[in-house]
Structure formats: structure tokens, C-alpha cells
Amino acid sequence: MAKKLPEVDVVIVGMGWTGGILSKELSESGLKVVALERGAPRSAEEDFSVPHIRDELQFGIRHGLMQDLRRDTLTVRNNPSQNALPMRQLGSFLLGEGLGGAGVHWNGHTWRWTDMEFKIRSMYEERYGKKFIPDDMTIQDWGITYAELEPYYDKFEKIAGISGQAGNLNGQIVEGGNPFEAPRKSPYPLPPLERSLANDLFAGATKSMGLHPFPMPVANASRPYTNPDGAKLGQCQYCGFCERFGCEANAKGSPLITVIPFAMKQPTFELRTLSVVSKVHMDKQKKVATGVTYTNLQTGEEFFQPAKIVILAAYGLNNTHLMLTSGIGKPYDPVTQKGVIGKNYAYQTGVGATLFFNDKIFNPFMSTGGLTTLVDDYNGNWNFDRSGPNFVGGTTLNGGMYGGRPIDFHPVPPGTPKWGKAWKEAMAKWYSRSMTINSAGSVMANRYNYLDLDPTYKNALGMPLLRMTFDYKPNEHRLSEFTAQKINEIAKSLNPDFLSPAKAKTAPWSVVPYQTTHNTGGTIMGTNPTNSAVNKYCQSWDAHNLFIMGASLFSHNAAYNPTGPVGALAYMTVDVIKNRYIKNPGSLV
Amino acid sequence: MDDTNQDLKNSSRRQLLKGALVGGAVMGAPGVSSAQSLLVQKNGDASAPIAAYVFLTPIEASFVEAFVDHMVPADQFTPKGTDLGINIFIDRALAGSWGKGDRMYMQGPWSVGLPTQGYQSPLLPSQVYRAGIAATNQHCESLYGKTFDLLDTSKKEEVLKSLDSGKMVFEGGLSSKFFFDIAYKSVVEGLYADPIYGGNSNKAAWKMIGFPGVIETNARNIVEYKNNFYPGKVLGIADVS
Incomplete structure (x- = not known):
């Protein structure tokens, strides 16, 4: 029997970017807030200290900062006819765990998603006609607009310390930035990072092809920086240990050095780590959430934490899992296409090329999580005609290294043996003399890509695992073919001595090789309760005091990385709760 | 220069031990020379602690030594795999948390699964390694009358290619490709991981490719050394601890 604790104003599940933002802002407004984090506490000073953190084997390869699958994982399959089996090792995506969540080991790429995503169905139908969207592609408008989110994007960029070059300031196109971004009211808080040789070559090649290269907007501080809350960020040292690692220079915008320490200072805030939430409870009338059950991993005891407001701020897949195990909202059924929880799971797609030059030195270890130069001509550019290549969505292309x-x-030219003297000789020669061109592509929602509960496998708390049914569809295969062709055109224009060309991905999605940790959908935002789990204010249609954060809100996945809108939606939710919901609890739409 | 001299010294010492071991095996006298006592001198320092195998049995150790020396032969860049300690790296990895399936979901029911579903073996990585070595040696015995470590270079090459392609069929059903992928990965890790894990002795693999190691503050270097080799000192975790 779970021990019942005294009621608080707000209980927050998960303590990464969104949990940190909500914890800080709501506790500062005087609300009594308890945050529950399933992982261990950690601090930048201790856990990310040098040389300890510069251990590729422990953190890069063995995933030292990521989710321990012994306690929880999910099952995977490509389509409903297959038998889903557990993801027994991390591979395709790397889920976070512990204080700060994946926000401590992200690369920091930060984008503003635009109306091209939020109004996706209406804009594509208007331009290309209804028939352009395949029957099984379940994309829909989100119910929110870029204009509504703009101030919150701005807020998040300043908190996380984004280095970048504005491309569209109040409608004025700015040279050197992304001309396809939506108008922004203010520039990035920090100038772009230094450019590497790989960046320069990519920029030169794409410019001469008539494309529009610009530096990746990224939470790697190009200068020492104090954010509006007073958090101090150090200057990025281009150490090369960024994604999968914590930053010892405090140069990576992370919740652990920005929002979380500010929440911790509030007497109205309490953090409980090693606390795994297993259920969100509803009242008898099934109108409001009453609190959550969690297990204290230090003792094995179960507690019930009552709260006036419940906020799910775990990783998107875990938010969806918790909604399903709690029985809140109708689970999505791909046959009838009824139900919403688990609907529109999406991922991303990408291909890449490696270029080898006899006469160039790239120093690939002098790098950051976001030292790339990109073109958005085949994505953010709405004038790019999709009817020829025939796909919905788009792709960004980038040159550089992480x-x-x-x-x-340790790249080697095609045809090099996998071991022996020739292998060693090739690694010795080409490590410094190669660069990569990569891509990040959208994945549209599809009727048969979804999340539900696995009928067989359980986690350490005895709950059914989440089951992921996902594969790339012909729309994504066509996008991948287009992307590979464009990358190879750019690569060949640079005349490398050897080239490992980009190859279109048309094989089924596999859980094995790392691809991207951009998993979206499952508790999507939408215009009404029959097509979505939450309204435009991230408020559950089923319980007005239940709010959901993170990329599980996304109704499809764009070519852009998700953290920009994840952060912006969190700040918008703060605003709505503080200024509207508290005064008048109930549905906000 | 010092490093090179030490490497030579180590390798001749190892030749001696290896000779004794092989002799013992040929004589068929079990227990005469246990590879558990096979000494691998680390750091080229006669007074340094001596590493020995924790996980690998004598036969397995011979396999792993032959495997890493074939994959990473001595050349102008580095000494051979055993002289880099890759065998020691692998032994520790197998004996340690990785070999025991650390952080892996290992609950049944079990099913072969599709390649897209990844690792579905009920065996832990160290058990796959053990079974794979035994099955490869069995295959070599039946084909050539010798275990893998005693084959000549060209036959070793054939065996490894047949593992890599998955063409070799193991009795009992274990996938030879599944075993090989794990074993191959362990060699790459032993070659390039920080020397604190037992491989990459003297940071030789990092020196080979020009990776300067763990302490890098490159905010200036990225400008100063654009399109030029960076002459910084190669440092491992132990150098700055």
C-alpha cells in the first residue's frame, strides 16, 4: 500500500529541460512544487570533471549517462504483423536518465519550428492539393502558430545561451544567417562558433551551387555568457567531447547549470531523485488528476504524492508510457484509427558521405556538438517545390564534425580492409584528412507508426513495456533518395581524392546502429479531443490539471531537431499556468 | 625512442613465454603451462605490476592473442595487438560489467528476432565470446586440424573473413557473424580506448592517427591550426589524474 504524502500544488515527473524550466518558474511564483526524477542526482563540478568525463569508452560507447535498460526499456517492431522484441541494448537512440536528463548530453542544436510544421496539412493541401498527401499519412495541423511561440523561443534561446547568426530579423533577411527561418524579434544571444575547415569547404561548395549556408544555431557558448536568470556559462573549448558527455566548461546550455540550480534555491521546491513514477491517478469522476504514485529506489517503498497540478516532463516516450499505464485517454488503434494516446509516433531520417582529401588537414577532434554549417534550402524553404521529388517534409544538409x-x-576510404596493415595505414592517413557531409530529414506521421503497451514484456516495476511500431514509408524513402543525391552533388563538387558516397536508406528501420534521439509523438497536440491528447496549451483533454511537456506533443517530426519547440512550449506552459490556469482552473480552450 | 626500445624488450620477453606455452599445449600436458600465468608486462617497466588474465582460459587466451595480433599487426605505426595490451583490454571487458551484460535488458521470453531488432541472445556478451571462440576453434580443428591460434596467416585470414561474412556455420546455432561483430568491436575499443582500460599502450594508437587525447582547450587552436597538423602533446586520463 502506497504511503500517502501531504498534498502539494504541483508535482513534476522528470527533471530534464522541461521539468527544470517548470520547477524553477512555478516555484519562484510561490507554488509548492515537488519534482520526481527516476535517475540519480549529479553535478557538473563532480560528474563532468576532467579528466574523468573525457572517457570515450565509458560515456561515448558504453552510454554511462544514459538510461539503464535493466530497469526499463521498450519493445520494437517495424509493423503490426511482426512480434515486438525488447530493445536489449541502446542503439538507434540514446535515452537520458538522471538529473538534467538528456539535456546534459545533447549536442545543443536549437531550431525554431515554423508554421510549415504547425499548419502542415493545410499548407500542403493548399499548395499541392489534397491528393499529394497519401491516405495513410496522418499529419494534421497542431492548433498553434509560430507567432504565438516566438516570445518563448526567444526566452529559451537566451536561457540556453544559443550561438548563432540570425537570418531573418523582423522580416529583414540578414546575410550569413538562415534566410528561410521565420522572422525573429531579436538575434541569438551569442555570435556563431568559430568555423572549421570542413565548415568552410561546405559553405563554399553550397554557395557556388546557389544554396544558402549558415552556422548551426547551437547551445555551445561561443563566448563567456551570463543568461537572463544569472546563470554563468563558460566559453566552449571545442574539446570534441560533447554529445553523450557532460560539459566541464559549463559551455553547453544544460538544465543542470541553468534552470535546476535556481529551482533548488526556492524554499517552495523539493527535488526527489531515484524516484520512479508508475501511475498518474484520476479522481472518481475521471475529471481531474489527483497525484502520482512513485517508488523510492533507495528503499523500494511506494508513495502517493497528491497534487493540484500534475506535469509530465519525462522523455516523450516515457510520457506516453505513463499515460498508457495510467489509463488516461483512449489508446490509439491503427485499425479503427480511433483513440489518441500513442498516435503519430515519428522519428527522423538521415544519410551521410565521407570525403577524403590528400592535401587537407581537418583536426576532427577540435570540435563541438554543433560545429556544422548547413543549408535549409530543401526544408525551411517553402518555395522549394516538393512535387518533383514527391515528398512531404524536407531535409537539412550539413558539413562538419561533432x-x-x-x-x-576512424574513417577509411571505400574498399579498405577491416583489419590488418592496410587498415591501420588507412586510419593513420585519413583520420585527419577526412570530413563528413550529413543530413537530418523529417518523418511524417503514418497510420501504422504508433506506440502502445507490450502484451508480453515487463519492466522492473512490473509494468508492461512500451511497444514501438515504426518503419520508414515510401515518402521517407523518396526523401532519402533525394537527400543522398544532393549530398553527393555537393561532395563531388569539392573533388575529394576518395568519397564514401551517401546511400539512400530504403531498408527497414533498425534499432541497432545509432541514428538520432529525436523520437516524437504519442501524446500529440491538436485541435480537438478526437484527434489529439492535449490542446495547444499542452493541457490534457481528459484532465484539465494535467499538462504534458516534450517532443511527445509533436504531431509529426520535422528535419529540425526538437529541443527548440520543446523549450518554447515549456515556457509557454509556465505562462499559461501562472497567469491563467491558477486564477481559474479549468480547460484553457 | 625509449618507447621503441621497451616495446622490443617486451616483445622478446613475450616470445619466450609464448614459446613455452605452445610447447606445453603440443605436448598435451594439461596444466603444465596455464595461460593464467602468462605474464604480460605493462608499461615497459620491470617493477610495474604484472597483468594476468581474469576471464580468459588458456585456450581462449591463445585465441584472443592470435586474433588481436592478426587484426593489429606490428608496423611503422604501432607494436602488435598484444603489445598494445588489446588482449588485456578484452579480458577485463569480458570479466567486467560489459561482459556481464551491464545495463542490458535480459528478461525472457527469448526469440531469435529480426536483424532490425538487434541483440536477442539469452547469452551475456562474455558468454557469446566464450561460445564463439570454442565454435571457431572447433571449426578450425575440423577443417585444418589445428586451433585458430596455430594457423598460418593466410588461413587465419580465411577464417576471419568467413566469420565476418557469417558464412561459417557454428554447431549449436550461434551466429558466427553475431560473435564476430562483438569480437571485432572489442578489438577497435581495445585499440582506441584510453590506456586506463589496458589497451592502447603508450597511447600508440592515438599517436598513430594524430588524436591528442583527453585534455583539449582548442578555442584558439581551431583558428591557429586550421588546415595544419596540431603538435599538441598526447595525454591520457592517467597522465592528468
Whole structure:
């Protein structure tokens, strides 16, 4: 029997970016807030200290900062006819765990998603006609607009310390930035990072092809920086240990060094780590959430934490899991297409090329999580005609490196043996003399890509595992073919001595190789309770005091990384709760 | 220069031990020379602690030594795999948390699954390694009358290619490709992981490719050394601890 604790104003599940933002802002407004984090506490000073953190094997390869699958994982399959089996090792995506969540080991890429995503169905139908969207592609408008989110994007960019070059300031196109971004009211808080040789080559090649290269907007501080809350960020040192690692220079915008310490100072805030939430409870009338049950992993005891407001701020997949295990909202059924929880799970797609130059030195280890130069001409550019290549969505293309850590990165030209003297000779020669061109592509929602509960496998708390049914569809295969062709055109224009060309991905999605940790959907935002789990204010249609954060809100996945809108939606939710909901609890739409 | 001299010294010492071991095996006298006592001198320092195998049995150790020396032969860049300690790296990895399936979901029911569903073996990585070595040696015995470590270079090459392609069929059903992928990964890790894990002795693999190691503050270097080799000192975790 769970021990009942005294009621608080707000209980928050998960303590990454969104949990940190909500904890800080709501506790500062005087609300009594309890945050529950399933993982361990950690601090940048201790856990990310040098040389300890510069251990590729422990953190890069063995995933030292990521989710421990012994306690919880999910099952995977490509379509409903297959038998889903557990993801027994991390691979395709790397889920976070512990204080700060994946916000401590992200690369920091931060984008503003635009109306091209939020009004996706209406804009594509208007331009290309209804028939352009395949029957099984379940994309829909989100019910929110870029204009509504703009101030919150701005807020998040300033809190996380984004380095970048504005491309569209109040409607004025700015040279050197992304001309396809939506108008922004203010520039990025920090100038772009230094450019590497790989960045320069990519920029030169794409510019001469008539494309529009610009530096990746990224939460790696290009200068020492104090954010509006007073958090101090150090200057990025281009150490190459960024994604999968914590930053010892405090140069990576992370909840652990920004919002969380500010929440911790509030007497109205309490953090409980090693606390795994297993259920959100509803009242008898099934109108409001009453609190959550969690297990204290230090003792094994179960507690019931009552709260006036419940906020799910775990990773998107875990938010969806918790909604399903709690029985809140109708689970999605791909046959009848009724129900909403688990609907529109999406991922991303990407291909890449490696270029080898006899006469160039790239120093791949001098890098950051976001030292790339990109073009958005085939994505953010609405004038790019999709009817020829025939796909909905788009792709960004980038040149540069994220870090030259040698277990992971030791490129050799095609045809090199996998071992022996020739292998060693090739690694010795090409490690410094190669660069990569990569892409990040959208994945549209599809009727048969969804999340539900697995009928067989259970986690350590005895709950059914989440089951993921996902595969790329012909729309994504066509996008991938287009992307590979464009990358290879750029690569060939640079005349490398050897080229490992980009190859279109048309094989089924596999859980094995790392691809991207951008999993979206499951508790999507929408215009009414029959097509979505939450309204435009991230408020559950089923319980007005239940709010959901994170990329599980996304109704499809864009080519852009998700953290920009994740952060913006969190700040918008803060605003709505503080200024509207508290005064008049009830549905906000 | 010092490093090179030490490497030579180590390798001749190892030749001696290896000779004794092989002799013992040929004589068929079990227990005469246990590979558990096979000494691998670390750091080239006669007074340094001596590493020995924790997980690998004598036969397995011979396999792993032959495997890493074939994959990573001595050349102008580095000494051979055993002289880099890759065998020691692998032994520790197998004996340690990785070999025991650390952080892996290992609950049944079990099913072969599709390649897209990844690792579905009820065996832990160290058990796959053990079974794979035994099955490869069995295959070599039946084909050539010798275990893998005693084959000549060209036959070793054939065996490894047949594992890598998955063409070799193991009795009992274990996938040879599944075993090989794990074993191959362990060699790459032993080559390039920080020397604190037992491989990459003297940071030789990092020196080979020009990776400067763990302490890098490159905010200036990225400008100063654009399109030029960076001459910084190669540092491992132990150098700055």
C-alpha cells in the first residue's frame, strides 16, 4: 500500500529541460512544487570533471549517462504483423536518465519550428492539393502558430545561451544567417562558433551551387555568457567531447547549470531523485488528476504524492508510457484509427558521405556538438517545390564534425580492409584528412507508426513495456533518395581524392546502429479531443490539471531537431499556468 | 625512442613465454603451462605490476592473442595487438560489467528476432565470446586440424573473413557473424580506448592517427591550426589524474 504524502500544488515527473524550466518558474511564483526524477542526482563540478568525463569508452560507447535498460526499456517492431522484441541494448537512440536528463548530453542544436510544421496539412493541401498527401499519412495541423511561440523561443534561446547568426530579423533577411527561418524579434544571444575547415569547404561548395549556408544555431557558448536568470556559462573549448558527455566548461546550455540550480534555491521546491513514477491517478469522476504514485529506489517503498497540478516532463516516450499505464485517454488503434494516446509516433531520417582529401588537414577532434554549417534550402524553404521529388517534409544538409573521438570515428576510404596493415595505414592517413557531409530529414506521421503497451514484456516495476511500431514509408524513402543525391552533388563538387558516397536508406528501420534521439509523438497536440491528447496549451483533454511537456506533443517530426519547440512550449506552459490556469482552473480552450 | 626500445624488450620477453606455452599445449600436458600465468608486462617497466588474465582460459587466451595480433599487426605505426595490451583490454571487458551484460535488458521470453531488432541472445556478451571462440576453434580443428591460434596467416585470414561474412556455420546455432561483430568491436575499443582500460599502450594508437587525447582547450587552436597538423602533446586520463 502506497504511503500517502501531504498534498502539494504541483508535482513534476522528470527533471530534464522541461521539468527544470517548470520547477524553477512555478516555484519562484510561490507554488509548492515537488519534482520526481527516476535517475540519480549529479553535478557538473563532480560528474563532468576532467579528466574523468573525457572517457570515450565509458560515456561515448558504453552510454554511462544514459538510461539503464535493466530497469526499463521498450519493445520494437517495424509493423503490426511482426512480434515486438525488447530493445536489449541502446542503439538507434540514446535515452537520458538522471538529473538534467538528456539535456546534459545533447549536442545543443536549437531550431525554431515554423508554421510549415504547425499548419502542415493545410499548407500542403493548399499548395499541392489534397491528393499529394497519401491516405495513410496522418499529419494534421497542431492548433498553434509560430507567432504565438516566438516570445518563448526567444526566452529559451537566451536561457540556453544559443550561438548563432540570425537570418531573418523582423522580416529583414540578414546575410550569413538562415534566410528561410521565420522572422525573429531579436538575434541569438551569442555570435556563431568559430568555423572549421570542413565548415568552410561546405559553405563554399553550397554557395557556388546557389544554396544558402549558415552556422548551426547551437547551445555551445561561443563566448563567456551570463543568461537572463544569472546563470554563468563558460566559453566552449571545442574539446570534441560533447554529445553523450557532460560539459566541464559549463559551455553547453544544460538544465543542470541553468534552470535546476535556481529551482533548488526556492524554499517552495523539493527535488526527489531515484524516484520512479508508475501511475498518474484520476479522481472518481475521471475529471481531474489527483497525484502520482512513485517508488523510492533507495528503499523500494511506494508513495502517493497528491497534487493540484500534475506535469509530465519525462522523455516523450516515457510520457506516453505513463499515460498508457495510467489509463488516461483512449489508446490509439491503427485499425479503427480511433483513440489518441500513442498516435503519430515519428522519428527522423538521415544519410551521410565521407570525403577524403590528400592535401587537407581537418583536426576532427577540435570540435563541438554543433560545429556544422548547413543549408535549409530543401526544408525551411517553402518555395522549394516538393512535387518533383514527391515528398512531404524536407531535409537539412550539413558539413562538419561533432567530435573526432577515435573508437567511433576512424574513417577509411571505400574498399579498405577491416583489419590488418592496410587498415591501420588507412586510419593513420585519413583520420585527419577526412570530413563528413550529413543530413537530418523529417518523418511524417503514418497510420501504422504508433506506440502502445507490450502484451508480453515487463519492466522492473512490473509494468508492461512500451511497444514501438515504426518503419520508414515510401515518402521517407523518396526523401532519402533525394537527400543522398544532393549530398553527393555537393561532395563531388569539392573533388575529394576518395568519397564514401551517401546511400539512400530504403531498408527497414533498425534499432541497432545509432541514428538520432529525436523520437516524437504519442501524446500529440491538436485541435480537438478526437484527434489529439492535449490542446495547444499542452493541457490534457481528459484532465484539465494535467499538462504534458516534450517532443511527445509533436504531431509529426520535422528535419529540425526538437529541443527548440520543446523549450518554447515549456515556457509557454509556465505562462499559461501562472497567469491563467491558477486564477481559474479549468480547460484553457 | 625509449618507447621503441621497451616495446622490443617486451616483445622478446613475450616470445619466450609464448614459446613455452605452445610447447606445453603440443605436448598435451594439461596444466603444465596455464595461460593464467602468462605474464604480460605493462608499461615497459620491470617493477610495474604484472597483468594476468581474469576471464580468459588458456585456450581462449591463445585465441584472443592470435586474433588481436592478426587484426593489429606490428608496423611503422604501432607494436602488435598484444603489445598494445588489446588482449588485456578484452579480458577485463569480458570479466567486467560489459561482459556481464551491464545495463542490458535480459528478461525472457527469448526469440531469435529480426536483424532490425538487434541483440536477442539469452547469452551475456562474455558468454557469446566464450561460445564463439570454442565454435571457431572447433571449426578450425575440423577443417585444418589445428586451433585458430596455430594457423598460418593466410588461413587465419580465411577464417576471419568467413566469420565476418557469417558464412561459417557454428554447431549449436550461434551466429558466427553475431560473435564476430562483438569480437571485432572489442578489438577497435581495445585499440582506441584510453590506456586506463589496458589497451592502447603508450597511447600508440592515438599517436598513430594524430588524436591528442583527453585534455583539449582548442578555442584558439581551431583558428591557429586550421588546415595544419596540431603538435599538441598526447595525454591520457592517467597522465592528468
